[in-house]
Each structure stands twice: as structure tokens, then as C-alpha cells.
Amino acid sequence: MTNGKWAARLERAADLASEHTFAAEALRFYIRITEYQQTLASFFDTRCGAARKFRAPGTLRQELDLSVLLPHLGPFLSLVESCAPSALAQSARELREGAATHQEEILTEFWRADADAPSAAVSPAEPLLCRIFLQPYAEYLAEHTEHPPFDGTSLRCPLCSGKPQAGILRPEGDGAKRWLLCSLCASEWEFRRIVCPACGEEDAQKLAVYTTGDIGHMRVEACDTCRHYIKTVDLTQNGRAVPVVDELAMIPLDLWATEHGYRKIQTNVLGL
Ligand SMILES: [Zn+2]
Numbered sequence: 001m002t003n004g005k006w007a008a009r010l011e012r013a014a015d016l017a018s019e020h021t022f023a024a025e026a027l028r029f030y031i032r033i034t035e036y037q038q039t040l041a042s043f044f045d046t047r048c049g050a051a052r053k054f055r056a057p058g059t060l061r062q063e064l065d066l067s068v069l070l071p072h073l074g075p076f077l078s079l080v081e082s083c084a085p086s087a088l089a090q091s092a093r094e095l096r097e098g099a100a101t102h103q104e105e106i107l108t109e110f111w112r113a114d115a116d117a118p119s120a121a122v123s124p125a126e127p128l129l130c131r132i133f134l135q136p137y138a139e140y141l142a143e144h145t146e147h148p149p150f151d152g153t154s155l156r157c158p159l160c161s162g163k164p165q166a167g168i169l170r171p172e173g174d175g176a177k178r179w180l181l182c183s184l185c186a187s188e189w190e191f192r193r194i195v196c197p198a199c200g201e202e203d204a205q206k207l208a209v210y211t212t213g214d215i216g217h218m219r220v221e222a223c224d225t226c227r228h229y230i231k232t233v234d235l236t237q238n239g240r241a242v243p244v245v246d247e248l249a250m251i252p253l254d255l256w257a258t259e260h261g262y263r264k265i266q267t268n269v270l271g272l
């Protein structure tokens, strides 16, 4: 199952890179890091086993096995150095060459707190490096967790407390249901249609949806109360979309939202 998920992301990224020149360079970087994430995920499957554990809601991050993770950090950072934009590549090199104690500290702090700006960070790019590196581990834990049904109101991932990366609209009866996609463990949870996923605003007058004809299956959902936005992938419009990849690729919507004074709830692995 795991391999199918990663392969689908890679295939979709290659398709979108050839269809959209504005996203081609970013998606080439995404493909490189996703190939590495896929390798790491296979390793976790082998090393950590297939058993599913019961974990209480919100407790996923109580586990962090650095002895399993740290041997992979150096090769991961070397890969980022070879294919990332220059600022991120430089941060990867500094983290790779830095003290082992700092590597452990920054990973632990990011994991425990979902901190976008951990106090241990020596560069703004370090939390992003932590996110990319730890995603396959978080996804492995999430896939091997028995959990009760998620309710439809949580602003954070019910498993790991991560912020939502994207919304997803899936066909349901004559309409569509909305789900949120976790930015760390890639779990999805159902979420009401007319609620801001950042602040919980329910007044439809304050919640705006922006679409563009060129990218008909993607929309910006913005809140004029907290000025946050999220991009939502409408699978009723395009069933071939892979939400985690389409969210990354549709960069013009992020530029539009930023120009109009909205901040994203959670930046993605491209830092957008
Ligand atoms: Zn999560």
C-alpha cells in the first residue's frame, strides 16, 4: 500500500511538471525528495514492522525513535544540497556539517511542538528540512495506527496535531464533502464545508472562495476574520488529482493569495 501511495505522487508530479511550466522546476525538486521519502518509507516498513498499534488521538508525536532516523539524516541532507534552491541547499549543508547534538535537538523540538520556528533553529530553513525528513516517519506511524473515527470539527490533525496542508473535496451523493489533509502525517479528516480551518469562523460572509478558469479543480479558501487561506483540491472536478502534489504544483494560487494579504495556514515542502 505504501509503495502505491508514493508511486502515485511521483507519477502525478511528473505529469503536472510536463503540463505546467510554472511548476516544472519546483516539481523536479519535489520528485527528488519524494523518491528519497519513498526509500525511507520502505525502510520503516521493513525495520519497524506492519503491526498496527492503538494510539490515543493526538498522541502520535509521543514517539520519536532517533536511533532509527539519525543514520538517514546525513544522506537526506546531501540529497537536498544537490537539488534544492540555493538557500535551502546551504541550510542543508550547515545542518549536515553541524554538531550531532544540534541535529538531535532540532528534530526533537520540531517533532514535539510542530514548531515552525523552533528555538533551536539556526536558520529559517531548518524547520522545513525537519518537516521533509520526518514526513515519511509520521506517515508510517499514522498508517500503523488504530484510531477512533475522527469528528468533523478539529482544526488540527486528530492523530498528530499537525496543521492542515490542503483541503480535499470528494464526491458524496449529489455534492461533495470536505476533508483536510495533514501537513505532517498525511492523514485526512472530515471537516465541515463552511468553517475556516485556521480559526473556526463559521460566518459564510467572512469565508471566500477564489477559483481561476485555468486551474479549475483547485480553489483558494480564505478567511477574512483571521486572513489565513488554504488551497483545496476538488476531486469532483478532476479525479486524477493527487492532493498533496496538486497543492504544491498550483503555485499561481499562492501568489494570488499572498498578493491579496492572506497567509497560508501551513507552508508546504516548497516553502510556499
Ligand atoms: Zn497528522
Ligand SMILES: [Zn+2]
Pocket: 196, 197, 198, 199, 200, 201, 223, 224, 225, 226, 227, 228
Ligand atoms: Zn479564519
